[in-house]
Amino acid sequence: MIRISRTGRGGARRGGRGAGAAAAVTVLALAAVTAGCKVQPAGSAAADPSAPASSSPADDAKPGASEPAPASPSAKPSAKPSSSAKASPSPDPQGQVLMASGAQSKQVRELQARLRQIGHFDRSPTGYYGSVTVAAVQSFQGKRGLARTGKTDTVTWQKLLGMTHEPTAAELNPPTTLPVAKPDKRCLTGRVICISKNSRTLSWMIDGKVVSSMDVRFGSQYTPTREGTFSVYWKSRHHVSTIYHTAMPYAMFFSGGQAVHYSSDFAARGYNGASHGCVNVRDEGKIASLFAQVRNGDKVVIYK
Structure with a gap:
């Protein structure tokens, strides 16, 4: 606050013109303070309206441009991030997808064969990447600490290659739908027709070695196929059942009226049907070859 001293008349007269000028300056100063204005110091650029405003360097200045003078300690950092500071996308830790649901190829068949080698795929390779294959890949990924995507990416594929061998022709195109059971x-x-109910497979074996294998089905719960050790006692190439009046080609009887034989119904309907106790084979070529090799007296073993 500016104090204005009072003077008497004599003082005003004695001051003359100089005193009047001083009083005018004092009044102007008081008016500036009460209006809230800030008086610029002499020589300030803002005091000259024609002076250009100072410019600051651009945020995305190109390399090689003259560097700006360092900011004063009190200067605030710019809130706008540099456009060149954007982070590049990180690589996918799972790698590139090679196969996924809906794919159909030889590589899919190889994938299924390799998964089958280590117990993650429980049927014959088909070459089609369906829901069963997705579940098998998820199972493999989960046990190896990988993301359970169900897609075969480069990381999953390399891990699988390291744990399996190159599939053989028999593994890529196996003789049975389900894996052949351990005998x-x-x-x-000896010479044995070895039949597993759990795997639904038949293996023709000689001295412990598998000669051929094929898919089979059995009787229903009301007409079950007997289990145990038997012998082939009669072969009938063009047999017809005297009870059910149905064809039983390549029949090899081992227990009463029960026999191993070809079934056109099995070939057409698969496991949707059942026999009346016989062991049905759906591949006519394989049962024809087996019929030609088996002799009366050869052993038949049926087990769970």
């Missing part, structure tokens, strides 16, 4: 110990000697 029962009763099948390891």
